[in-house]
Amino acid sequence: MNKARLSLGRNVIALAVVSFFTDVSSEMIYPLLPVFLTTTLGASASMLGVIEGAAETTASLLKLASGWWSDRVNRRKPLVVFGYGLASLVRPLIAAAQSATQVLFIRLTDRVGKGIRNSPRDALIAESVDPSIRGKAFGFHRAGDNAGGVVGPLLAFALLQWWAFQMRTVFWLALIPGILATITVIVFVQERPRPPNERQIRREAPAENRIRGAAAAENGVRGGAASENRLPPSFWAYLGILLVFTLGNSTDAFLLLRARQVGVPLALIPIIWATLNIVRTALSTPGGALSDRIGRVPTVVAGWAIYALVYFGFAFASTQWHAWLLFASYGVFFALTEGAERALVADFVPSARRGTAFGWYYLVVGLATLPASILFGLVWDRFGAHTAFIMGALLATAASLGIAILPKPVRAA
Numbered sequence: 001m002n003k004a005r006l007s008l009g010r011n012v013i014a015l016a017v018v019s020f021f022t023d024v025s026s027e028m029i030y031p032l033l034p035v036f037l038t039t040t041l042g043a044s045a046s047m048l049g050v051i052e053g054a055a056e057t058t059a060s061l062l063k064l065a066s067g068w069w070s071d072r073v074n075r076r077k078p079l080v081v082f083g084y085g086l087a088s089l090v091r092p093l094i095a096a097a098q099s100a101t102q103v104l105f106i107r108l109t110d111r112v113g114k115g116i117r118n119s120p121r122d123a124l125i126a127e128s129v130d131p132s133i134r135g136k137a138f139g140f141h142r143a144g145d146n147a148g149g150v151v152g153p154l155l156a157f158a159l160l161q162w163w164a165f166q167m168r169t170v171f172w173l174a175l176i177p178g179i180l181a182t183i184t185v186i187v188f189v190q191e192r193p194r195p196p197n198e199r200q201i202r203r204e205a206p207a208e209n210r211i212r213g214a215a216a217a218e219n220g221v222r223g224g225a226a227s228e229n230r231l232p233p234s235f236w237a238y239l240g241i242l243l244v245f246t247l248g249n250s251t252d253a254f255l256l257l258r259a260r261q262v263g264v265p266l267a268l269i270p271i272i273w274a275t276l277n278i279v280r281t282a283l284s285t286p287g288g289a290l291s292d293r294i295g296r297v298p299t300v301v302a303g304w305a306i307y308a309l310v311y312f313g314f315a316f317a318s319t320q321w322h323a324w325l326l327f328a329s330y331g332v333f334f335a336l337t338e339g340a341e342r343a344l345v346a347d348f349v350p351s352a353r354r355g356t357a358f359g360w361y362y363l364v365v366g367l368a369t370l371p372a373s374i375l376f377g378l379v380w381d382r383f384g385a386h387t388a389f390i391m392g393a394l395l396a397t398a399a400s401l402g403i404a405i406l407p408k409p410v411r412a413a
Contacts, residue, residue, distance in 0.1 A: 011128040014287075015121060016144025016186035018084060021181035023148025028156045028174040029094060031273040032167050033103075034253040035266060036094075040167070043100040045257065049377030051100065051371035054082040055107040062365020063086035067123065067359025071352065073274075076120040076127075077191045083117025084185050087177025095171035119358040126354055132292065134346055139288020139318045139339030141401025146284055146334070148177075149277030153270035159268050212399075232358055232409050235348040239364045240403040245304060246368035248311075248395025249372050250376035255330070258314050258385055259323040272327050279331025288339025296344040301404050303336030308396040315389035 033202040037043040037051070066083070070076045090109045097103045122138075129137040152174075159165040159173065255369040259272055310333060313326045342358070379388040 007129075008137055008140055009128050009188055010190045011192065012125055012140060013190030014184060015080075015125060016141045018144035018181050018185045019141060019191070020148040020151075021177045021184060022084060022088065023145050024152040024155065024177040025088060025091060025148075025174040025181065027149045027152025027273065027277070028159075028177075029091065029171050030253075030254060031153050032156060032170065033094070034256050035102055035260070035269065036167055037103060041097070041100050041103065043103075044377075045254070045380050046252055046374070046377040047100050048131075048257075049373035049375075051104045051107055052253055053108035053373030054104065056113040056251070056369040057366045058108050059111035059118070060095055060363045060369070061110060063119045063362035063366070064356070065073035066116045066357035067357070067362075069125060070120040070355040075191060076124040076355070077132070077185075077189055079120040080117045080124065080189065081182070081185050084375070085113070085182045086116070087111075087113030088175070088182050091178060092172050092175040095168040101274045103213055115362075118362055119355050122358045123351075123355040124192060124343075126343075127351055131347075132288075133349050135288040135296065135339050135343040136285060137288070137339075138342045139285040139291075139335075142334075142338040143281050143284035146277045146280035150274045150281055152177075153274040153277070157267065157270040157274075160270070178342070183375070195258040230352060231360070235290065235345075235357065235360075238344065238348065238403070238406060239253075239360060241399055241406065243360070243364050243368050244402060245396055245399030247372045247375075248272035248392040248399070249307070249369070250392065251369070254312065254373075254376055254380065254385075254388070255327070259319065259327070260390070261385065262317050262323050263320045264323050272324060275324065276327045276331045276334075279328050280334045283332060283335030284339060286336075287335035288343065290336070291343055295408060296340045296347065297403060297406055297408060299336050299340040301400050302398040303333045303340070304396050304403070306336065307333040308393045311389045311393035311396065315386045315393065330402075339347030349377070350393065 034048055037048055038045070043051075066079050070079055087110050090106060090113065093106050094103055097106060122197045125137055125141055126134060156170050159170045162169070165173075256269060256273065260266070264272055274362065287299065287303075306329065310326050310330045313322065313329070317323055317326060342361075345357050346354060376388050376392065379391060
């Protein structure tokens, strides 16, 4: 096979760098946010669930809209640039927050940026590589993201422990890598040339050729995985199963709180979060490539099964070393699923509908995240962490069984 076809290319590499800087910025804040909210601002576990669930739901609603719009106008990069820029500028404002409500509004605005960028970005990644290495491409992108998840917490730890900075100062410094991310996406990411969609043909073709051009576009899409106006039933079945899994996949902030419960010191919270991301970084590219070889569905099944085991482990954890082992194991779940889940979306649908398909994917995840996080927080407050984690593990087990019987998609170009 031609080596050029198997190359990840400029866009995938550049977007991995962008995600690296973005995650350095985000992860300087995120591991400390549960402690900041519950100790500095006096928020409850339920409020933590509301903040994180509402933030992710807001992002997911916009991911559908931005994905659909990028399909409609046949351009991805402007939305990607705006989304990264907005989030990078707003995120550090948490340093100035004086209440949980203010944190909620800042997190919502941050997630607006994420919602605008993610679907067009993932569609751009899928269109920038050969379908045979799509899993590897998404895995490589996630590796860049996860590498930022290593550097960010370690940097936060150094600032807190060695330079004795306050949490609010660390949050302000998160602006620097965010600016680097925005510059990188502006300078190095390129728009991919794509065939004109039906709307563009109707708008741009001479009057006498519009009927002929529209018919050609329609026939060309019908020869693919789905018509331009409909997504295939197997794609919706996949989203239904994903919904079940996500109902048990609440915000990871609860894992950080659980680590504190079993005795992990505050100064080491960024380090345990970095441990998770070290595993994710090391294994994300191989995990995505594994889905290219053995199939997306078996790879996702294995990842979700590990997730269930990790949540069962958190339910019964009682000492510090339990938390360290479980966070490392949790990284294996991410490595197996982050690239494979996204590549599976791209496999189900043709390029003309790919932005919209990623939008629906993120919408389902986000809509389920809000009730999942709120429910998890309520169960935690009323029945304890033990019951909450068992609930999440059981839902993940059910979803693993469901996706195991999902028909394999034909990979769309």
